Amino acid sequence: MSEEELVSALKNREKIAVEALYDMYSSSLYGVISRIIIDTATAEDVLQETFVKIWHSFSSYSTDKGRLFTWMVNIARHLAIDKLRSKDFKNQNKNQELENNVTFIDEQRNTVYKPELLGIKDLVQTLKPEQKLILELVYFKGYTHVEAADELGIPLGTIKTRLRMAILQLRKHFN
Amino acid sequence: MEDIKAYIESGILELYVLGDVSPAEKLQVEEMASKHPAIKAELDDIERSMELYAGENAIEPTEHMRDRILNSLVVNLADDANFPTKKSHVKDNVVTLTPPKQNNFYKYAFAACLALLIASVVVIVSISNKLNDANTQLLALNSTNQHFTSTVKYMDHQLSIYRDPSVKFIKLNPTVHAPKTASITVAFNSEKKEVMLDMANVKMPKTDKTHQYQLWAIVDKKPVSLGVFDKTDADSIEMKEMGSVASPQAFAVTLEPRGGSINPTMDEMMVIGNY
Numbered sequence: 434m435s436e437e438e439l440v441s442a443l444k445n446r447e448k449i450a451v452e453a454l455y456d457m458y459s460s461s462l463y464g465v466i467s468r469i470i471i472d473t474a475t476a477e478d479v480l481q482e483t484f485v486k487i488w489h490s491f492s493s494y495s496t497d498k499g500r501l502f503t504w505m506v507n508i509a510r511h512l513a514i515d516k517l518r519s520k521d522f523k524n525q526n527k528n529q530e531l532e533n534n535v536t537f538i539d540e541q542r543n544t545v546y547k548p549e550l551l552g553i554k555d556l557v558q559t560l561k562p563e564q565k566l567i568l569e570l571v572y573f574k575g576y577t578h579v580e581a582a583d584e585l586g587i588p589l590g591t592i593k594t595r596l597r598m599a600i601l602q603l604r605k606h607f608n
Numbered sequence: 609m610e611d612i613k614a615y616i617e618s619g620i621l622e623l624y625v626l627g628d629v630s631p632a633e634k635l636q637v638e639e640m641a642s643k644h645p646a647i648k649a650e651l652d653d654i655e656r657s658m659e660l661y662a663g664e665n666a667i668e669p670t671e672h673m674r675d676r677i678l679n680s681l682v683v684n685l686a687d688d689a690n691f692p693t694k695k696s697h698v699k700d701n702v703v704t705l706t707p708p709k710q711n712n713f714y715k716y717a718f719a720a721c722l723a724l725l726i727a728s729v730v731v732i733v734s735i736s737n738k739l740n741d742a743n744t745q746l747l748a749l750n751s752t753n754q755h756f757t758s759t760v761k762y763m764d765h766q767l768s769i770y771r772d773p774s775v776k777f778i779k780l781n782p783t784v785h786a787p788k789t790a791s792i793t794v795a796f797n798s799e800k801k802e803v804m805l806d807m808a809n810v811k812m813p814k815t816d817k818t819h820q821y822q823l824w825a826i827v828d829k830k831p832v833s834l835g836v837f838d839k840t841d842a843d844s845i846e847m848k849e850m851g852s853v854a855s856p857q858a859f860a861v862t863l864e865p866r867g868g869s870i871n872p873t874m875d876e877m878m879v880i881g882n883y
Contacts, residue, residue: 451678452678455677459668459673460663460668461662461663461665463668463669463673464662465662465665477670477673477676480673481673488681497638497642499655500655502655502658503659506658506659507626568661577628593619594619596626597617597619597622600654600657603657603660606657
């Protein structure tokens with residue numbers, strides 16, 4: 434199913450589209466969410482919330498505004514960052530046992546690498562350390578570029594440039 | 609074109625794709641993209657690469673998450689459509705509901721209670737009627753019993769008079785003024801100084817409404833009134849107690865105006881007897 438077909442099926446509220454949507458994007462979305470939220474159970478909750486929100490607010494998505502994944506991943510990132518900053522989650526984290534954290538880490542390492550992604554090592558080598566860092570902070574840790582600039586003590590312009598360079602590297606790599 | 613190139617190089621498009629722009633900036637980027645195909649192409653390229661990047665960092669959620677999320681969306685669809693992978697599973701979960709057993713116990717119990725109540729009321733009413741009858745009979749029996757008791761007491765009393773050795777019976781015999789058959793029996797208890805008249809043995813002409821017989825005792829040749837009495841049709845068997853006297857020599861009965869007289873009317877002396 435192509436992205437266009439999927440979008441049109443989702444617009445028509447077809448149930449089959451929900452399955453296709455999940456199968457096509459759940460791992461990518463979960464990858465982003467679980468980078469932001471370490472706790473597996475919470476990350477899974479956020480993944481579910483993400484799909485529910487996608488399903489409910491799908492009418493607000495338009496192909497004119499960009500790719501489906503961009504829209505979805507921003508929903509996922511916002512939900513994850515909101516959860517991370519929510520009072521409940523902060524309190525919950527204070528009470529985490531060390532043993533549990535070990536388990537979280539183990540589970541988090543349970544990354545599935547698909548065969549077509551074997552080039553990842555090249556990719557990692559392609560990016561300069563400062564490019565990886567800015568991408569990590571903004572894309573996976575939920576920092577805004579302003580916060581990242583504060584965090585790293587780097588001017589905003591530089592942050593923007595590094596981010597652009599990092600993404601250009603990615604583009605070059607994928608092309 | 610220089611402007612567009614500068615716009616692209618400003619890095620705003622990357623921030624837009626990362627969702628790290630203000631609403632105003634967002635609108636601006638979308639406007640620029642719709643105006644300039646080059647910007648649109650650049651945006652699309654950035655989006656694609658980020659999507660691929662995310663794909664490389666993908667983490668497969670655990671298997672149960674698929675069912676969980678799809679089911680939660682099905683719930684949100686508000687219908688009971690099932691997903692293919694779940695179908696057999698769902699089928700197994702369908703349990704044929706047997707119609708609940710009709711439990712008539714309470715219905716019958718209620719009917720039984722009602723029947724019992726009605727029967728009880730009937731029995732209570734009938735018993736109550738019988739009790740009333742019995743009470744009425746008991747009252748009748750009681751009054752009869754009292755009557756007999758008083759009769760027996762009276763008889764005992766009468767009998768005691770006859771048995772009492774200190775009682776003497778004096779028969780008063782008719783004078784010239786009375787029929788030959790006339791007679792009266794007077795009982796005198798010398799101990800108690802009581803005078804009694806045996807009403808069963810008053811054989812005298814009947815008195816009328818204006819006259820009564822008066823009993824006298826003759827004490828020291830002077831008459832002492834001992835009271836009046838009637839002779840009617842009604843039979844009386846009582847020993848009528850009259851006045852008391854200490855030592856009478858004789859008893860006499862005269863016919864006097866009703867209520868009696870202070871002195872006896874000697875012309876109407878009917879019977880007389882010596883003690």
